[in-house]
Amino acid sequence: MSKAIIEIKQVWKEYGDHVVLEKLNLNVQAGEFISIVGASGCGKTSLLNMLLGTEKQSRGSILLDGKPMPQEPNATRGIVFQKYSAFPHLNAIENVMLGGEFASSPLLGKVFGNERKKLHEQALEMLTAVGLADAALRYPSELSGGMQQRLAIAQALIKEPRILLLDEPFGALDPGIRKDMHKLIRELWKKRGLTVFMITHDLSEGFSLGSRVWVLDKPRIDPHQPERFGAQVVYDIDINSEHKLSHSIQSLIEKQQAAKVAV
Amino acid sequence: MRLMNSKPSRGMRLALNLLPFVILLIIYTLASDARLLENPSDKLLPSWSSFADAVQRMAFEPSKRTGEYLLWVDSAASLQRLLLGVGISAIIGLIVGVVSGMLPLFRATFSPLVTAISLIPPMAILPILFIVFGLGELSKVMLIIIGICPILIRDLQLRTQSLPKEQLLKAQTLGANSWQIMIRVVLPQVLPPLVSAVRLTLGSAWLFLIAGEAIAATEGLGYRIFLIRRYLAMDVILPYVLWIAVLAFLMDTILRLISKRAFPWYHGRGADAHE
Numbered sequence: 004m005s006k007a008i009i010e011i012k013q014v015w016k017e018y019g020d021h022v023v024l025e026k027l028n029l030n031v032q033a034g035e036f037i038s039i040v041g042a043s044g045c046g047k048t049s050l051l052n053m054l055l056g057t058e059k060q061s062r063g064s065i066l067l068d069g070k071p072m073p074q075e076p077n078a079t080r081g082i083v084f085q086k087y088s089a090f091p092h093l094n095a096i097e098n099v100m101l102g103g104e105f106a107s108s109p110l111l112g113k114v115f116g117n118e119r120k121k122l123h124e125q126a127l128e129m130l131t132a133v134g135l136a137d138a139a140l141r142y143p144s145e146l147s148g149g150m151q152q153r154l155a156i157a158q159a160l161i162k163e164p165r166i167l168l169l170d171e172p173f174g175a176l177d178p179g180i181r182k183d184m185h186k187l188i189r190e191l192w193k194k195r196g197l198t199v200f201m202i203t204h205d206l207s208e209g210f211s212l213g214s215r216v217w218v219l220d221k222p223r224i225d226p227h228q229p230e231r232f233g234a235q236v237v238y239d240i241d242i243n244s245e246h247k248l249s250h251s252i253q254s255l256i257e258k259q260q261a262a263k264v265a266v
Numbered sequence: 267m268r269l270m271n272s273k274p275s276r277g278m279r280l281a282l283n284l285l286p287f288v289i290l291l292i293i294y295t296l297a298s299d300a301r302l303l304e305n306p307s308d309k310l311l312p313s314w315s316s317f318a319d320a321v322q323r324m325a326f327e328p329s330k331r332t333g334e335y336l337l338w339v340d341s342a343a344s345l346q347r348l349l350l351g352v353g354i355s356a357i358i359g360l361i362v363g364v365v366s367g368m369l370p371l372f373r374a375t376f377s378p379l380v381t382a383i384s385l386i387p388p389m390a391i392l393p394i395l396f397i398v399f400g401l402g403e404l405s406k407v408m409l410i411i412i413g414i415c416p417i418l419i420r421d422l423q424l425r426t427q428s429l430p431k432e433q434l435l436k437a438q439t440l441g442a443n444s445w446q447i448m449i450r451v452v453l454p455q456v457l458p459p460l461v462s463a464v465r466l467t468l469g470s471a472w473l474f475l476i477a478g479e480a481i482a483a484t485e486g487l488g489y490r491i492f493l494i495r496r497y498l499a500m501d502v503i504l505p506y507v508l509w510i511a512v513l514a515f516l517m518d519t520i521l522r523l524i525s526k527r528a529f530p531w532y533h534g535r536g537a538d539a540h541e
Contacts, residue, residue: 057435078441087430090437092454092531101450102440112446142531155436162440 006069008033008165008198009054014063015233016049022233023049027063029217029236036192036199038213040206045219045234047202051170054200055080067165078102081159082168085175088155089143095154096139099126102162126161133157133187149180153187160191169201173208185212216240312501320501336490337509344475344487345513347403351410352471356464358415363422364452368444377423384416388474396482406478413474414467418460425459426452458532461525465518472514 007030016024023046031037039047052058053065056076065072067079076082089098101112103122108114114122130136133153143151152172159167169188173181189212192199203209209216218238225231274282298311312320325337362380366373392409399405429452437447476488483489487510494502526533 055435055439076435076438078439080439082436082439084432084436087432088436090433090451090455092529094531101437104450105437105440105442105446109443109446112442112450142534144531144534158436159439164439 007031007066008068010064010066010069012064012066014053014060014065016046016053016058017061017233021230024219024235025233026235029239031198033198034196036197036212036214037201038209038216039200039202039219040204040209040216041219041234043204045221047204047219048170050219051168051200051202054166055082055168078106078162079165080168081162081164081166082170083152083155083159083172085171086148086151089146089151089158091143094140094142095130095135095146096123096126098143098154099129099157099161102158126157129157129161130154132160132191147180148176149184152176152184156188156191160195160197166198166200169199171202171204174203174205181208188212210242214242216242309498309500312504316501317505320499321505324502324505336485337506339485340487340490340506341509341513343483343485344479347406347478347486348410348471348475351407351475352414352464352468354407355411355415355418355467355471356460358411359418359422359463360453360456360460363419364426364448364456366419367423367426367456368448368452373423380416380419380423383412384420388413389477392478392481401482406475406483409478410471410474414470417467417470418463421463422456422460425456429455458525458529461521461529465521468514468517472510476510 009029009031011027011029011031014024014027015022027050039050041047049058053060054072056073059074067073073079082088089095090101093101100119100122103125104114105112107118107122127136127139130139133156135150135153135157138146138150143154146154155172172188173184176184185208188199191197201209201212216238217236218240219234220237221232221234222237223232294311295314298313301308301311302313321337325335328334329336362376366376366380388409391412395405395408395412399408433451434447437451442450475486476491479486479488480492487506491503491506
């Protein structure tokens with residue numbers, strides 16, 4: 004087995020006495036597509052923030068390519084949020100070029116001449132890959148919700164990040180558009196060999212897109228002190244090898260959630 | 267149909283827009299005529315012809331004493347002070363507002379100070395300004411700056427802080443450092459709000475300008491109004507007031523058009539309607 008791209012070792016996340024996540028031990032290989040599902044408030048976002056670098060784990064360590072994860076967001080990890088990912092004052096192609104401009108012009112953050120032409124070409128290629136070539140000159144406010152998410156994906160991918168984080172990227176989209184976006188992201192993932200972490204609370208989305216699904220939940224609950232125990236990855240499901248099993252587990256999870264809602 | 271649902275047509279709206287002005291003019295003319303009939307040398311509500319004479323005298327004939335065309339000299343002096351004061355305030359407001367909105371360390375240091383300064387009524391420290399900066403141009407420009415700068419700083423700081431944090435995180439994952447984020451992500455996005463904030467503070471800026479000129483100046487629109495008040499020269503004061511309103515309206519309109527032209531993404535289709 005090759006070296007893992009992400010190693011999560013004995014990670015705890017606590018806010019004061021409130022344990023959010025506990026005992027996380029996970030390895031992720033390059034090229035995996037991990038769907039992270041779970042009820043709201045179970046620490047999905049905390050986990051994503053630790054991967055992004057905006058929050059630090061309370062205990063344990065998270066390694067990226069064998070080295071401790073940088074404690075600040077940087078170009079090794081790309082992200083697409085549910086919204087507000089694109090910059091409203093730049094048109095689509097400028098949005099995609101921005102990453103390259105930051106890298107080659109530390110002082111102005113803006114490039115000119117031949118260098119600009121080259122970046123422009125790369126950006127147009129990327130926009131074509133996400134199906135936005137025709138909208139290159141439009142501002143984000145003139146794009147539909149789905150197109151804005153395509154733009155945000157293009158913007159992140161042009162930096163060729165080691166891992167791509169998706170924070171409920173399709174949660175605000177109409178069902179039809181969401182299907183198109185699923186197709187796009189699956190295609191990009193396969194073609195480019197991306198390593199993806201996607202948070203979603205849509206179970207079927209998690210199972211249909213991911214090559215691996217992490218289900219976060221609290222295995223232990225102290226009814227008098229619900230904050231005493233944190234959530235763990237209670238199911239770590241490899242979709243490719245156990246496709247049939249996943250369905251039974253899926254129905255199990257759905258039943259469990261339905262029961263929770265009923266309570 | 268309910269009143270709240272009936273909307274005027276295009277022509278009707280124009281007529282309704284003009285109606286109050288026409289009514290005011292008619293009332294003024296009637297009142298002025300009535301007073302002048304009783305006392306031909308009445309100064310409170312001059313007739314239209316004495317307005318015309320006064321405007322002719324102030325704008326198109328050289329002053330007998332100095333040989334200057336007073337209205338234009340006054341306008342130039344006032345506009346210079348106003349534009350200097352507002353321009354400097356806008357630049358300071360932009361820089362300090364953006365930096366303190368973006369950098370928590372800077373904000374912790376300077377934000378309380380700015381709040382404290384903004385609570386001082388500027389007119390109360392006008393004497394201090396005259397003592398410190400003398401009676402020249404500087405003290406009047408400073409009054410405008412002290413009056414509107416804290417408002418601009420606080421507004422820009424809030425605008426900067428209310429940018430979605432997703433955007434700032436995204437920029438970091440694109441490899442940008444703080445400086446690059448400031449000039450490529452934050453600054454362009456707070457420029458349109460800066461223009462609107464300047465438009466809103468123009469009224470206060472005029473107030474401080476005229477107050478400063480009323481107390482110590484040798485020319486300027488505010489200076490002239492307060493000077494001729496001694497002679498109850500309403501035939502000059504009213505046209506001056508009207509002229510100030512016209513200048514203020516023009517500045518506001520120009521800023522609005524600049525904003526529309528320069529920031530299409532802010533005013534464009536689909537964006538939240540910003541006026």
